[in-house]
Amino acid sequence: MLDSTFLNTDLVILAGGKGSRIKSFLGKYPKPMVKINEKHFIQYIFNYSSKFNFKRIIILCGYRNKIFFKKFHNKIINLTKIICVKEKNLQGTGGALKTLKKLNVKNFVLMNGDTIFNIDISKLISKLSKNKIGIIALTKNRSQQSKKLNQLFLKKNLLYLRKKSSLMNGGIYFFKKEIFKYIPKKISSLEDEILPKLIMQKKIMGYIFNNFFIDIGSEKFFKLANKMLTKEFKKPAAFLDRDGVINYDYGYVHKLKDFKLRPGVLKGLQYLKKKDYYIFIVTNQAGIGKKIYSEKQFIKLHKNINEKFKKYNIFIDEVQYSPYHEKAKVIRFKKKSNMRKPGNKMIKNIKSKWDLDLKNSFMVGDKISDKKAAYKSNLKFYYAENNFFKQIKKIINNY
Numbered sequence: 001m002l003d004s005t006f007l008n009t010d011l012v013i014l015a016g017g018k019g020s021r022i023k024s025f026l027g028k029y030p031k032p033m034v035k036i037n038e039k040h041f042i043q044y045i046f047n048y049s050s051k052f053n054f055k056r057i058i059i060l061c062g063y064r065n066k067i068f069f070k071k072f073h074n075k076i077i078n079l080t081k082i083i084c085v086k087e088k089n090l091q092g093t094g095g096a097l098k099t100l101k102k103l104n105v106k107n108f109v110l111m112n113g114d115t116i117f118n119i120d121i122s123k124l125i126s127k128l129s130k131n132k133i134g135i136i137a138l139t140k141n142r143s144q145q146s147k148k149l150n151q152l153f154l155k156k157n158l159l160y161l162r163k164k165s166s167l168m169n170g171g172i173y174f175f176k177k178e179i180f181k182y183i184p185k186k187i188s189s190l191e192d193e194i195l196p197k198l199i200m201q202k203k204i205m206g207y208i209f210n211n212f213f214i215d216i217g218s219e220k221f222f223k224l225a226n227k228m229l230t231k232e233f234k235k236p237a238a239f240l241d242r243d244g245v246i247n248y249d250y251g252y253v254h255k256l257k258d259f260k261l262r263p264g265v266l267k268g269l270q271y272l273k274k275k276d277y278y279i280f281i282v283t284n285q286a287g288i289g290k291k292i293y294s295e296k297q298f299i300k301l302h303k304n305i306n307e308k309f310k311k312y313n314i315f316i317d318e319v320q321y322s323p324y325h326e327k328a329k330v331i332r333f334k335k336k337s338n339m340r341k342p343g344n345k346m347i348k349n350i351k352s353k354w355d356l357d358l359k360n361s362f363m364v365g366d367k368i369s370d371k372k373a374a375y376k377s378n379l380k381f382y383y384a385e386n387n388f389f390k391q392i393k394k395i396i397n398n399y
Helices: 020-026 041-052 065-072 092-103 121-126 177-182 190-200 219-233 265-274 295-310 345-353 368-376 388-397
Strands: 010-015 056-061 080-086 108-112 115-117 134-139 152-155 158-161 168-175 204-208 213-215 237-240 278-284 318-322 362-365 380-383
Touching: 010 041, 010 092, 041 056, 041 108, 041 115, 041 121, 041 219, 041 318, 041 345, 056 065, 056 092, 065 080, 080 092, 092 177, 092 190, 115 168, 121 134, 121 168, 134 152, 152 204, 158 190, 158 204, 168 177, 177 190, 190 204, 213 219, 237 345, 265 278, 265 388, 278 345, 318 345, 345 368, 362 368, 362 388, 368 380
Parallel strands: 010 056, 010 108, 056 080, 134 204, 237 278, 237 362, 278 318, 362 380
Antiparallel strands: 108 168, 115 213, 134 168, 152 158
């Protein structure tokens, strides 16, 4: 078994295809960037995957790659830096992976940019044995008839190829760095060449998930994507201030040793997940702008907090923070910004990227600025009480 800590694990997204089967629907966009429910399809991938606390998100892009670079390259999404890599010549899904070595990628999770398989990636990684190279998330969903490794058979978690099978590849893989030894220095296909050989050598495992799956590569399912994605991902959310709500407010908390949870927080966050709520943190962090601590220190703290929470099966869906202040010492942060509460730009950013049931969503804060930001966003607001769990339970049960 492998540790499910992702701080040294990269997420790699294959986004180089042209989308020939749905070309008439794409317009100016490459397939992963097509707009569905007023957001790019790849945003759904970021939403459900970034909470696992990856080291980096690497997008391998080819067709119309400038769109990816302009939108995402060197940007930070949910505390994780995104790197776009241009495929100079079409190398196939196998050849594209060769570029990862230049980025010092070691262990990594690989996803197809045109599919969503809403699984617990931590669980997938934990199932890989130490003497195997990789593991594939499998689905029994046969309605979509994916052509990418769709004739698979599982016996004692080892994969075999069969002419007839009820299992197919779900488009999510975890590979150890040893996989690079098996990628040839030529155009190659991961699904058609590399993985079949490794499966025959009994180096690849599989694990079955019954979770939501969609591949937008066909016209039929592209047309269904709006409704299917909304049904799966539209949920209520808890918007939480940080200092004074989640942890004690000692003033500019930026070290893990000073991050002390308030009563009932772990139990309350678990309850939110049990009730299928998104958890968003929206926090003013003027300490960054005032040079009390750096943005890098802030991100490191929250990465470590995420790892702590994961041990309790708690995932923070997104952290939005504002380093802006009119008295900031860092010039680019020295201004009045709607990102800083009582402004509500942080909440607006989240609302633009997620499918939310706002009627049943709410915010908890400890300052009047939190309340004003919530009201500007049409969110119900509650001041933090002594026990977070008791308060959250009371709020949700009153809906």
